[in-house]
Amino acid sequence: MSDQKDLLRAPFELAYNYKRSSGPLMSKFFDALADQKILGTKSSTGKVYAPAAEFDPETHESLSDLVEVGPGGVIESFSWIEEPKHHHLIKNPFAFALIKLDGADTSMLHMVTECDEADLKIGSRVTANWSATLENRITDIKFFTLEK
Amino acid sequence: MSEEEKKDYAESPINLEYHYTAGSATTRFLNQVKEGKIVGQSCPKCSAVYVPPRGSCPRCGVATNIEVPLTDKGCIESFTIVHIPIPGNPIVPPYVCAMIRLDGANISFLHLIQGIDVEEIRIGMRIQAVWKPKDEWTHSLENIKWFTPIDEPDVDVATLRFQES
Numbered sequence: 001m002s003d004q005k006d007l008l009r010a011p012f013e014l015a016y017n018y019k020r021s022s023g024p025l026m027s028k029f030f031d032a033l034a035d036q037k038i039l040g041t042k043s044s045t046g047k048v049y050a051p052a053a054e055f056d057p058e059t060h061e062s063l064s065d066l067v068e069v070g071p072g073g074v075i076e077s078f079s080w081i082e083e084p085k086h087h088h089l090i091k092n093p094f095a096f097a098l099i100k101l102d103g104a105d106t107s108m109l110h111m112v113t114e115c116d117e118a119d120l121k122i123g124s125r126v127t128a129n130w131s132a133t134l135e136n137r138i139t140d141i142k143f144f145t146l147e148k
Numbered sequence: 149m150s151e152e153e154k155k156d157y158a159e160s161p162i163n164l165e166y167h168y169t170a171g172s173a174t175t176r177f178l179n180q181v182k183e184g185k186i187v188g189q190s191c192p193k194c195s196a197v198y199v200p201p202r203g204s205c206p207r208c209g210v211a212t213n214i215e216v217p218l219t220d221k222g223c224i225e226s227f228t229i230v231h232i233p234i235p236g237n238p239i240v241p242p243y244v245c246a247m248i249r250l251d252g253a254n255i256s257f258l259h260l261i262q263g264i265d266v267e268e269i270r271i272g273m274r275i276q277a278v279w280k281p282k283d284e285w286t287h288s289l290e291n292i293k294w295f296t297p298i299d300e301p302d303v304d305v306a307t308l309r310f311q312e313s
Contacts, residue, residue, distance in 0.1 A: 008170040008178055008287055013163060017235050020160035030158060087165075137158060 025054050028066060033140040036130050038070040040104050050104035051138075070101035071128035072147060077107075080117045090143060095120055099144060111143040119146060173203030173212070178287040184279060188253055190214040196254040200289070220277035220292070222250035223303040229266045242266045248275065248295055249308060259289065263296035272308070274300035 022030055025041070029052040032039045040050030041063035047056070050069040055062055078097035084090055094113035097120075101108065112126055126144040134140045170178060173189060177200050180187045188199030189212035196205060197216050205212050227246035244266055247256035261269060262278070275295040285291045 006175065007172065008175045010168055010170075010287075011165065012168050013165050015164070015236075016162045018160045018162060019157045022158050 023054065025052060025064065025066075028052070030136040030138075032066075032068075033138065034134040034136045036071075036134070036140075037068055038101060038128065038141070039066045040069045040101070040106075041065060042067050047105045048103060049106050050101050051108045053106075067103065069103040073099040073101035073104070073107075073126055073144070075112065075120060075122055075124045075126060076100050077122060078112065078120055080120070082117070089139065093117070094143065097126070097144070099126060110138075110141060112145065113143045114145045171203060173201045176215075177201055181289060181291055182285050182287050184282065184285060184291065186218045186220060186250065188216045188218050188250075190216045197252055198255055199250055199253045200257055216252065218250045218252050220250070220279075221298065222248050222253070222275060222295075223308070224261065224269065224271055224273045224275060225249040225256040225308050226271060227261065227269050229269070244269050246275075246295070257289070259292060260294035261296070262294040270302070272302040272305050274298050274302065 029039050038050065039052050040048045041052045041054075042048050042065040043056040043059060043063060044061060045056075045059060047058070048067055048069065049056070049063070052066060053063055076098040078095040080093070080095045081088065082093050084092070084094065088094075090111055090113050092113060093116075094111050095117075096109060097112045098107040099110055099112075100106070112120065125147040127147050129142045129145055131140050131142040177187060177189075186199060188197045189201035189203070190197045191205035191208055191210060191212050192214060193208040193210050194205060196207065197218075198205070198212055199216075199218055201212055203212060204210065225247040227244050229242050229244055231242050233241050239260070244261040245258060246261045246269070248259050249256040261275065274297065276298045277292040278294055278296050279285075280291055280293050
């Protein structure tokens with residue numbers, strides 16, 4: 001029987017190069033990101049879901065009325081990451097935050113950085129910062145920062 | 149890519165990074181694979197020979213502590229001709245994945261078959277390992293590039309069934 005220290009151990013990586021079909025409505029949401037616009041969908045009740053939702057979870061109706069929201073918004077909740085791990089997109093301390101964008105009634109999950117933990121409050125105003133390369137992805141929004 | 153396609157699909161890769169710890173049976177097996185040797189383990193109760201060994205006999209529930217050196221010759225127990233390319237796989241279809249039953253072993257393992265027209269592959273066909281150059285050997289069955297047919301009579305399929313002892 002081998003000692004524990006003699007056991008072979010090796011790093012592995014399991015990778016799947018998925019392509020995801022985003023569907024007719026969400027495709028418009030992702031395309032708009034490349035134009036530095038964030039879209040929500042408006043329900044017949046007047047409620048605006050952002051990011052865009054294909055169906056209204058309350059009335060169950062199919063949604064198609066796209067409206068622009070943000071780029072500013074309010075932090076509704078956040079979780080501070082003092083020591084980002086290697087798979088995090090931001091290497092400096094940052095927060096995952098639920099952000100209710102201006103004009104929206106729901107919040108979206110994104111990152112807030114370039115601030116100290118003590119600077120963040122529920123209700124703090126933040127605004128979207130855009131990536132240098134726009135690829136029709138949610139990461140086209142690089143992160144949010146506190147409004148000056 | 150057309151405008152329509154661009155709208156319909158988003159690249160969405162998923163990566164899982166992890167460490168694999170081999171355990172004592174697999175560590176012993178792979179240490180010998182690194183030296184170009186294939187060593188199975190035998191069950192002290194039913195005598196079944198497992199390669200690659202997992203350290204215990206799933207039928208008897210006992211440790212397989214007897215080491216059994218094996219040859220790199222065997223036969224094809226089962227096979228699949230792969231015609232559909234898998235993204236990122238450097239092997240060009242059509243190619244053959246086969247369950248390899250080494251001589252003296254009671255179970256098989258998956259490897260490639262090369263060096264023959266895929267239409268001629270059959271169960272029971274005699275094959276032998278083609279090894280990479282010795283200086284490329286690592287702790288992996290990839291030290292064997294693939295198996296290739298050898299000029300020996302086919303094995304009777306009935307003998308491939310698990311032998312009760």
